[in-house]
Amino acid sequence: MTVRLYDSKAQALRDFVPLREGHVGMYVCGPTVQSSPHIGHLRSALVYDVMRRWFSYRGNEVTFVRNVTDIDDKILDAAHRETQGAGEEWWALAYRIELEFTAGYAQLGILPPTYEPRATASVQQMQQLIARLIELGHAYPAADGSGDVYFDTSSWPAYGELTRQSRDKMEAAADADPRGKRDPRDFALWKGRKDDEPASASWRSPWGDGRPGWHIECSAMAARYLGDEFDVHGGGLDLRFPHHENELAQSTAAGQGFARYWVHNGLVNIGGQKMSKSLGNSVYAAELLSLASPLAVRYLLGQAHYRSTLDYSPGSLTEAEAAVDRIRTFLQRVERRLAGTRFAGVGAPEVPPAFAEAMDDDLGVPQALAVLHDTVRAGNQALDDEELHDAATAHGQVGAMVGVLGIDPRDPHWATADAGPAASALGSLVERLLDDRRAARDQKDWASADRIRTELAEAGITIEDSPTGTHWSLGS
Template identity: 65%
Template sequence: MTIRLYDTRARELRDFVPLDASNVTMYVCGPTVQSGPHIGHVRAALSFDVLRRWLTYRFGRVTFVRNVTDIDDKTLTNATEDEPWWALAYRIEREFTQAYSAIGILPPSYEPRATAFIPQMQELIATLIERGNAYAAPDGSGDVYFDVRSWPAYGALTHQSVDAMEAAADADPRGKRNPQDFALWKGAKEGEPADAVWTSPWGEGRPGWHIECSAMSKRFLGSEFDIHGGGLDLRFPHHENELAQSTAAGDGFARYWVHNGLVTVGGQKMSKSLGNFTLALDFLDGVDPLVARYALLAAHYRSSLDLSASTLTEAEAALGRIRSFIERATRALARNAQRRRDQDPSAEDIEYIPLIPAEFAAAMDDDLGVPQALAVLHERVRHGNQTLDDGDDAAAERALLEVCAMVEVLGLDDASGASEGAGATASALDALVRTMIDQRAQARADKDWAAADRIRDAIAAAGITLEDSPDGTHWSTDG
């Protein structure tokens, strides 16, 4: 077993060797909870959910940390008299959690909020000042900056030179030595809420954006950990600055840097600033959660995902084929088990162990090749249906075990947030179809073949396939 991941810093595929093979450690940048999540946020979280699931399958345990930035310039800006910044942050955090849960993204091992780790951030800032890599602004504003020219390795993640970088725009430049220096601590400004200020050795204020991830990753994963993840748009300046401040403080920090591609609309990055975003809860409204999950994971995690009108339609058809086979094969497996019990009442049920095909594993090991893995999954579905048609029950059972194992590791077997409305719709459809099946059965019993054919044709015209078997008639949607 050799897993390879594309390391952004190395700019190449690298063999993944964790620090501890019994516990892989991952830190992923979570949301800044200033406004509701859009599909780009959900796609990013899903990319690392799939990576986490695969690493768990391979190594047995993954400690997964995803932070929440609950204090930020934009959070303060979006707050109102009726909804202070901390209430806004909590409400938006709940919206992110709801969107993640809806499509079966597993909750993190730990999900720290920035405001709970101010002392750890201040400790890290003090270390950087002592080492000569940070300085308090001489104007007494309370600002503290990282001195990028004091750290020769600055720019190592994105392979830039300091002179080629634009000025850092994350803080007031009033006390900077260099335009590229970035804020570690922001002195309080007039008009900001009194409860958005903390006492520090440099004056009252609040942390800069980048320092929180360095402090919290160290708190939960130690000074060095395996994987740091996030969206491609976070490479600079956020991740570049995290790397600089942590390594300047003497920490090994992240050994692998993994970034997911962005969601685009018409080839343009989806973003709130451009106004071309689709809110996640709008996207998920009325959609089968697993169809949404399939649609968002079908492209390789490092590629751009361009949403179109056909995205969900294609995902629904693909997932429908998988579900139809699982239902059909499960019935066949149950018939076989009953046949064995009829032949030998003392026979014990066979314990079925899920099987991951070697081709699927190879695809997932190769930089999380989900598109290739899905191709293996659909090949097994086609093969399984053929074995059922041929009456080869043993082969069908093996195909079912393989399909179920692949579906489980991709998280396509369950979404905890499946809407009650979707379940009610499915139940209503099942009742209607079964009524028509009963009417067809009665027509056949009455030898009214014309009526029976009309009913079957009406069912087929609705995109529904009937399968007559020894234990009754079953239906499925065409895929």
């Protein structure tokens, strides 16, 4: 079946046909590293990680580019605010925050990008693109000598096509000082240096010392690493306007094909409310990852459809932990039971047709997860009925599905990511109780053995007796 994606520009589902057969080029707007990552950043990165994995499963070689915006008004403001103009330099703050993002991505098992360019390393390409736009009559240096350069929105009739807005009804662009604009809706390509800004935050240019505007950064980096035309441009829904609208305008005005498909992920609500600093309800990555295992966090953030709003509440983490434990327990049960039998390794690592159909249909993860859990239930029933061939088949399918979604509990990554003092202490306590239960059973003290099983069950711990010993897991 052909993969279909919802193209935000077309506002419709479209069959995905890559520019080059067997190759997919993806550009995703990464973080502006001004402050610590929050749950929305993790959710967005996870969406495109799953999309990338599915393209790969479908036989494509994926070039995945996710940028780091490490020079921007917000970064300069944050550095000045946090240090009162002295102490940590803006570039040091940017790098420190970048490391926090990298650590959060890694804990969730998000694959590293093929390329992860920083904006400060592509200033030359940005200046070349700006010069091209000036040459074609789509941009102009400010006449006041400030060093600013603006995109002339009136020169590009298609401006507004991504978000289907009329230029006449647009508000003034608030991304730069309007000191040299011909029209309030024109946006900054280059920002001349101001006296109160650090000299280290400016580069020489034909228009004067300064730094790039935010929008030109992504246009230049996307073209540098993927070419003038590529397959997918992704990012959060909040970036559609003005950021992606302006990227599209300046890149196509410069003669580039740019992105063939525009994909946007939904945002995150906290307890039914929009997450925002003003409401004080932001949930940061470090906080979230301290509340549950990284595997459960990944499951939670990835379970909704990528275009929907994800509503987070602490209780949903408990449900996610239970879901991944059901998957883990099933895989362990089958592997123990089939060990040494002719059915070991029988199940081919292929996703079921219903799972593939769901993923092909605009990355339908909720429907795909339903297939996953149905297969787990059927596999457990087959195991209970000693239908070992069916259990082996389900085992192979589940392994393939969790591999695609990046939630395979057997992956060594999770053993490292989930390890901690609490997990170690729980394991020690449970194993000691199981030793006591084994001793009671050896002495035919069935009452004591049953009491220990009941105590563990009341604590949410399930035990299973098998020919290879007694095994325990959290949840049922």
